[in-house]
Structure formats: structure tokens, C-alpha cells
Amino acid sequence: MANLYSAAAGGAGTLAVIRGDDSGPSRNDGDKSSVDAASYSSGYVVRRIARAALKHGGLVALAFISSVVSGILQLYVPILIGRGIDCIVGAGQVDFAGIDRVVRLALFVVIIAAASSWVASAAASRLAATLAADLRSALSKQLHEIPLSYHDAHNRGDLLSRCINDVEAVADGLLQTITQFFGGIVSIVATIAFMLSLSPVVTLVVVVLTPLSIGVAALIARFSASSFDSQQALQGTLSSSVEEGISNHRLIRAFAKQDEFLEDFSLINQELQLVGERAQFISSLTNPSTRLVNNIIYALVALVGCVCLGTGWPSVLSVGQVSSFLSYAHQYMKPFNEISAVVTQLQTAISSAARIFAVLDEPLPAKPSEPLRAKPSEPLVGKASEPLRAKPSGSNQKTPNKTSTSTDASNTAAKQEAPNKMSLSTDSDSVVANAPARVPSAQLKLPRPVSGALEFSDVHFSYIDGVEILKGISFTASPGQRIALVGPTGCGKTTLVSLLMRFYDVDSGVIKLDGIDINKLDKDDLRAAFGMVLQDSWIFEGTIHDNIAYGKPNASHDELVAAAKRAHAHGFIEQLPLGYDTVIASDGVGLSAGQRQLICIARVMLADPPVLLLDEATSSIDARTERLVQEAFDEMMHNRTSLVVAHRLSTIKDADCILLMDGGRIIERGSYSELLAYGGRFAALHAAQFPSTL
């Protein structure tokens, strides 16, 4: 039991398999970027899941063997009961000793069958739970290491759903595969074998009629599939109608449009009712119809069995054997139904697994010390040129050729356009098959204390190849200086901050901190030099204390309170019911936006970083908290190099240098008074924003 969890927790090997490191048929790292879940073939997905499961080989073997044992033994019971019945010939003619022998054996078989059936499902569910844990760990690891661009480009809800719902679906699918799918196949094979051992002729009756039942089920499935499709489509329309209505709720009320919205909804709803009835009726025919076929088979088995019993032709059967046959005829269809019921679920599981793999296969950056000759690959956007739908066999001849050409093409393209995009990495395990061996850190440590001299020289950057966000940014900040970044949305202010933190790496140009190219620095070491306060304050579920201590968990309470005081957060925290021990929800319910920001400021205060990167909130808050926030910011920026994405006039005025950015360039720079006197864009912008000054 212990090794189950250790395997789930530790096994790098497991993670490697889930990631697909053991180069599956479609692995071809380096030439695909945003991995598309749809490009995985189901065969590949199934094999990869199987490989991941096989890392827990013991469990797999246990599950499969015990499921075979229980399947066979369960089906052996009707034979034994039949034999028992054969000991009962008629009044006065009963072989009690025979019954005794059969009953002992049957009891033994029943118990072993039941036990192994329990072992089979327990092992399967343990395997499923372990796989789920493995997948979630791998996903979590991947999402913490993946370049920030991935997070920016992907919907958060979707990623969350992959980690939670899709993993659940895969685990469920695995469980069903073993218990229902595999178990069903075992029962079918065992039933046929046992029936054959009794009488090939009667077996023939059953086996010949089986396709009839399957055919009926398939026919119904085909009919219901189309009505399910239209039901699904209508459900979607209905959902978006509800969603629109509810999200515009206030306005609908204000404009008195409820009735119209309700009417539109009702129309869709009625249509859905009709389609739904049809879909449900057709699909609910499956069970009765197969049962009908099954009952007819049952009647025929009874007929043939009784004829055999009475006449000994075409084969000799005893009463007990007829009884066994009837039991089999009863149960024979059950596994077929189970298998068909599981098939849709398995399809869901496979597509869920593909979605998970798409996240895991997203290439991680290469190693930092060699940005320019690192993998000449991974353009941020662009098609995965090698379709993952590689056929494992059959098309073997074609695939490699195609792969290699497209790889070359994409490599060339990547070299030209984005030589070193995302080419830097965190400390992760080596996760991609053909990634270069880990370079033992040639990374420099930042000499302490950090004085905070910043230098940007001709920095270019683009999120998407060919669309430059920063087009040659150069400026310097001496230690202790306050730099205000001003400009319209999308001009690159926030990007500039992200580059400093090395959330992204520059396309060209150099950024230096204390005279050292930040690309040569250890990422963690670099980030430790910065304190960052973002517009949206990130609060996690926990106490206020934990939230503030996030960057310095071992801080003493006094230190923490001192930081909160300097952040002007102490006052309102004291007023909370449990003070610093008050638990706050992750959406910060109960705290105003300003208070949440004060907590984030206190968090940075406590960490006491030499350089500050601030993103002022645009939306203003109530005047008093706003003032507190501003004072907290001022306090924090005192004697520290700071780079502020500024919206407040006071910040702008007090800045040592204002950089007015537009279209990825610095178009004006200077102090507040210099820029106003210059009478350029800054002066115009200022006039629009702060009209009273004119």
C-alpha cells in the first residue's frame, strides 16, 4: 500500500511516461508549439495511457488476473448448479452424496469468485486513482514550468477543467475499461467456452443469434446518434441563450425585456423537448430490443434443450445442463450491453486524455545558458507541422519522410524568425525526449547587495512572430530612481515588466541589472531581486498572515506586522474579526479591491526586494483606501529603483523619468515638467486626462 503512494508521488518515471517521453509514435519535439488535442490518434492516446498504467504493473496484473479468475469462476457456477440438479432425478431418486460434493465445490467457487471480483474492482479503482494522481501531478508540474505565454494564450477555465474534469474522465474510463470492458470480454469468452463444453449444437443456437442482438443494438445506436447530435446542438443553443439572459440580467430588467427573452428561450426549449423526446425514446429502445432478442434466444435454447433432453437428438443433454444453458442464455447478453454502454464513456475518456496530453506535450524551454544555440525550435505560434496522427504501422514508410521534411522546414523558419524564443528554462527535470542534456548551471548569481541599476538596450520583443510589441526599447535607471511608464493600453508597458522578470525573454537586445545581462542570471536569483505588485491583487484562500508571508514564510510575526504597517494594511487587518488569522477566500470576498491590494503590497514589503515593478490599478477605489494605497506605494518606492506602469498623476509627477510609450517605442522621455514644456504627445494626453490643469 505504501509503495502505491510513493509511486504516485515520486516516480519521475511515471511522469515521464505520462508525458510521453519514451518517444511514442508521434513524438517529435521541437517542431510543434501549441499542441492541438485533436491531432492525437485514439490509438496513440490509448497506448500512452496503457504505458502510464503499466508503470504500476503489479496493480495492472492483479486487476486483470483477478478479473479473469472471477469471470471464469462466476460462470462456472451455473455448470455446478446444473450438475447438482442432475443429481435430482425424481421422487425417491436423488443422489444426496453427489449433491453434497457439488455443493461443497460450488460454495468454494462462489467464495473465490466473489473475492477475486472484489480484488479486481478494488485494484482497478486503485489503479485509476493512482493514474489520476499521476496525471494531476504531471499537469501541475507542467503548468508551473511552462512559459507564461502559454498561460496568457489559454483560457484559465479550460486549463482548470483539464486538470479536474478531464483527469476524472480518464480515471473513470480506465476503471470502466478494466471492470466492464475487459470483464465483459472475459465473460463472453468464458460463456461460449462453457456452453461449448456442454453442447456445441445448443451453443450454435446462441452464437448464431448473437449478431442479431448486436445488429439491433447497432441499428438503434445509429438512429439515436443523429438525434442525440441534434439534441446536443440544441442544448448548446439553449445554454447560450440562458447564459446571455443571465449575464445581462440587470439590463434586461431595466429595459423590461424579460418577456422577449423568455419567449426566445421557450421556443428553443420546446424544440429541445421534441428532439429530446425522440432521442430519449430511440435510445431507450436499446435495452428492451436486445432483451427481446435475448428472450427469443432463451425460448429457442429452451426448445432445443428440451428436445435434446427428451429425444437425445441432436445431442444428449441432462436437465441440469439445460438449466445451465438457460442461465447462460439469461446472462449472455449482459456483457454486450455493458460493453456498449461503456463505449461512449471510453470515447469521452480518450478525448479527455488527448486534451491532457496536449498540455503535457507543450514543449518546455531549453536551458538558459545557451539561449542562441538552444533548440532551434518552438515558435510560439504556428502549426504543429508534424501531425500527431502518425500511423503506428502501415504508413510507416510515409511518416518518417514527411516528419523530417516538415521538421527541417519548421526549424529553418524558427531559426530565422525566433531564434531563441522560450529557450530558457526553469530547473525542471528534463522533460522532452530530444532536449539537450541539462547544462550544469553556467548561470551567474547576482552579486549582493543589489544596487538596482537597470539598463535596456535596443530591446525587441514579440509574442507572435512578426508582430513586434517592443520595437527597440532603450533606457537606463540609476539605483533608486523611479521610472514611470505611461501610454495607451497595448503599448507594451506591462510587457516591459514581464521581460524584466524573465516571464518572457527578449527577441534581441539586452537587459542588464547591475550591469549583468539578465539572460545570464539564474532565473530564481533574478526574480528574488524584484518585488512585483500587479493590477489584480492575487489573494489565495488562507489567513491574512499566510497571504502576507507568502514570499517569506519564515518571517516572524513582528516582521510581518511591521511590513503590514508600512503597507498601511495593519489598520484594517486589526479590525477584522480574527485579525491576522482571519481566513480570506481566494476571490477576496469581504475585502475591498483596495484592501486586497494593500495585502499584496504588504507581501512585497515583507520580502523587501531591491527593485520594484508596479502596475498601478486603473480603476479607482474609495478615496480613503486609494490614499492609503498611494502612500503605501510611495513608502515602498522610497530609495528603491522602481519601474511603475503609472496611471496616477502623483506617481507621474514624482517620477525621476517618464517614458511615454506608444506602438512599442518610447516616443517621449523626460521629467514631468520637461515633458509638459515640450508640448508633445504627453502634454496632449495629460490635457485630456487631467482637464483642470488647462
Add this chain to the structure above:
Amino acid sequence: MMVELLRRFLAGYRVCSLVAVLTKMIEVVFELLTPFVVAAMIDAAQAGAGFAQMGGFAAVLIGFALASYASTLVCQYLAAGVSQGVGTKLRDAIYEASLRLSPEQVDRFGASSLLTRTTADVNQVQLAIALTLRQVTRWPVLVVGSIIAAVSIDRQMGVVFAICLPVVVVALVFVMRVSVPLLMKMQAGLDRLSLLMRESLSGVRTIRAFRKDAFERARFDEATHTQARMSVLQGRISALLNPASFVAMGVGLIAIVVLGGRRVYEGSLTTGEVVAFVSYMTQALSSIAFLASLVMVLMRAHTSSVRILEVLQVPAQVQGAGLAVLPTQNAAPPNAATIPTQNSVLLPTHNPAPLPTQNSATPATQNAALPTLVLDKLSFSFAGAQKPAIDKVSLTLEAGHTLGVIGGTGSGKSALTGLIAGLYQPSSGILSICGVPTEELSEQKRSAWVSFVPQESSLVSGTIRSNLCWRDVHATDEELWQALRDAQAADFVRALELQLDAPVEAHGKNFSGGQRQRLCIARALVGDARLVVLDDATSALDYATDAALRQALYHGARSSKRQNVSYVIISQRISSLMEADEILVLDHGRCCGLGTHDELLKSCLIYREICELQLGAREVCHG
């Protein structure tokens, strides 16, 4: 809960449900008769009956199968009709209830939760109804029928059934008892995983900045493994069900053989009858595991029912006149109920109105002399709130004038818009629009007179035209273009290939934030409103566009028919409202300043503070 729900919504389907259950029973009866026939068949075969007689028996069996199939078809058909019908009625009811909720109630439920309740939860209930009609009736009938059939063949043998079946039921109940709380714990665990992952995703920048990736990973891994441990435990317990029922069945079968041997020896039973017993036993117990999954469906449906009822049973909280009842029968006195409501809009000048007095049923007119908005000691508290959200606020907004409203979060701005929009009713004091107190204002009149631009832009899927025509279905193209021009939106709409008929995706996703806001403003300007409320509606516009917009609203359009339109501008930006005729400064629901920009700078400390923050101290002094 499910019962309560069914009582309300199954009403029209009683007969259908009953017939469905009955036809299901017929199916089971035929299934139960089958072993009887088989027993007779075996006994006859042993007695040396001929092929023809056997064929006769087989024909009877096939006849049974067909008859039971036919009655099942009826059952399945009715079950589909009933469950989908109830589901449809439920969806309508929930959606209607959702639209009638107050904004706070919507927030409390959350939009996504309301959506889930309308769709997924109803589907669960639907499934449960269908399965109840189709399956839940089947199983007890099968079990009870098997016991009766067994007892009727041989009383002693019947005892075996009477013992084995309860054992299985007990096992089932035990497994359910233990595993259901576990399942709920697992759900809670899953929610925790979800929370941790959501935090990791939303805080990815902060986490990296603080170099806490490893910490977050460890936290998540730990939760993951707790979850795995729980699912392993749950798996082990629910895995008991199948073996337990198999053991019960096996032991029952063995008992039948042992006991049957004795009874046959005594001559009180035939071998064929023993075979029939075996069939009954197999039949009754092989579906037990299926019952477990049915119970799960029912439990899930129960949870869903609770969630659905939560929406349906929300008390109609402080709703505007005309909302609590049908819109046409508004709360105005009977003599004014319908006709003036119609006429007041169509033929306004025929009803010159006195100033609002007690008899304010008299419809207001387009008389420009009437103030558009009057607040007299207006107070409003949210249900359960300790402090009023609006506390004795008084003001008068003349036709053609502009009121600016400024204040922080929790100052009462959104309560004020809610009151004007009729989403809430005043707790005390008077709010009258164009001379009509809000209690007496019908929904149609209010929506004809008052127009809104909400904080979040709120375009719906359709075309630009369908969005713009919200307030006036018959607006002409010229009117639409005029509104677009005033809203500074004409340029980008003209650039679209289909112009007014250009498609709008849900939430206007195919437009930028600023474009969406301008379209929402244009929408509010269509249809001759007399009061336009802009609720922080220009936050996504750059300052220059914002200024041009205000210019167009106040001055450009003054010459046209909009000259008497009043505006309420709620904003966080001083610059957006400093030119207003009057500015209301709200602080915790109280009016702490009312006057022009210059007056407030002198008289209102909070206003001055806000100005200093936004405009800088020196400018304020100079101003």
C-alpha cells in the same frame, strides 16, 4: 425535495406516468411467467413429450417475449414524453425565475451556477424521472414477483428467496450508507483540488515572482494524494456490492439445490420446478448491481432538485411594480391601469399632468417643465443589511440637465441605478421619474422613459441592428446611425462590410472593449428615452473619445430631439463628470455633497480628496 419538485411539475403527466408504470409491470409479469413455462416444458420433455408440444411451449415463450416488448415500447415512449415534458417545464420555470431575481440574488447564485441549474441539473432530474418510470418500478416488481412465484410453487423453497433477497438489499444499503458520505467527501476534495489549481493559474505571475512554484506544486500534490487515498477507499467499498450480491445468489442457488433435492425426493416437487427456481433466483439477483447505479442517479437527481428548488423558491424580493404581477396589470390604481399606460406614450400631450401628488396615477407627459428625476429623502436597504445602501438622498434633475454621481465601492451608486431601473423599491422616501413615483410606474413606461448603459457592456448575439433595436424595434436606419454617431461608434460600424447588419457574437466578443461600450451607449440612445443613465459606461474609452462622446451628448445633440434628455453619469473619473450641471457625491449611501464641480471643491472634503488624487493637488487649488 425531488418529491416536492415532482408534485409541482408532474401534475399534467399523472396519467401518462401511471400508464408507463403499468405497462412496465406487464412486461415484468411476462418475464416472471417464463420460468413457469420452462419448468412445464422440462417436465414434459422428461415425460417424453413430442416435438410439436415443445414447439408449442416455445411459441408461448416467444409470444411472451413479444407481448412484453410491446408493453415496454409503450412504457419507454411515455417515459420519454413525461421526463422531457417535465424537464422542459422545469427549464422554463427556472429561466423565468432567474430573470425575475434581483441582481443580488443573481450574484449570490452566480451566473454559471444558474446556467448549470437550468441545464445540467434539469437533465439529472429528467434522467431520474425516465429511469424511475422505466427501471425503478421494474426491479421491486421483479423481486416481489419472483418471491410470490417461488412461494406459489413451493412454500419451503420460497423461504430461500425471502432470506437471500433481503441480504442483498442490506448489503446494498450498507454500501450506499458508507460510500455516499465518502463520495461527498471526494466531491469536496475535488473542489479543493479545483480551488488550488485555480489559484495557481490565476496567480501564476505572483507565484513565479516569489519563486513559489515548488511550494504550490507540493501543496497541490498533497491534495491530489489525499484525494487518491479517498477514491481508493471509496472504490474498495463500492466494489463490495457485486461480490456480495453474487455470494447471496450463489448461496441461494446452492440452497435451492440442497433443499430442492430433498423436496423432489419426497415427491413434492418436480425437477423442472427446481430449474424454475434457479431461473427466478438468477433473474432476481442479477439486476441488483444495476439497482445501485439507479440509486446513484436518484441521489444525484435529489441534489439537483434541491438546487433547482433553491432558484424556484426564492421569494420575490423587492421587485418593481409590474414585475411582481403580469406586466399589463401593473400596480397603478385600477382607473389608470391599462389605457393611460398605453396612451401616455402614444398620445402624451392629451394628458397634461400636474406635479406629482397623491393622485399620481395621472400619466406624466413630455412637458419639459417636469423634472426628469426627483429623489426626496430616498432611502433603500438591501434585505438583511444593517446599514441603508441609500440614506435619505434628495435631489431634483431637471429635463435636459446632467447629473454626475461619484463615490467609491459600497457608496451606493449601484443601488441608485437599481432604484432608477426599478430593480429595487425604495424603503422610504420618494423616487419619481418624470413626475411618476416609482411604485406607480409601469414597467413599460419606465423602460420607455429611462435608458441605461450598464457597467459591463452587454451585447447579445445577433446583429448590430438587433442589438441597437432593443428599446425600439421599429427604429429607422437614420435613427440608428444618429445614435451611433453620437456614441462615437459610427466610424467603425461603417467600416464593417455589413454595417448595421454585421453579426455580433455572444457578449459582443468580436468587438473590442471600447467598441462594445460605444455600441451599448448607442443602444441606449435609440428610442427617445428621457433619462439616460450611464453607469461607469466609458471606462474602456480613451480620454479623447470620452470627451467627444460627452460633447455629442450634451451639446451636439441638444439641437435635435434629444434636447430635453437628461443624463445621469456615474463614473470614477472626475474628468467624465466635472462638467455636469450637478454632481452628487455618495459616501456609504449618504449624500455628502451636491453641487457643481467648483462648489464641491470648496464644500466637499471627499470630493476634493478624489480630485486631488486624480488631478493632482496643485491643479485642484488652481481650479
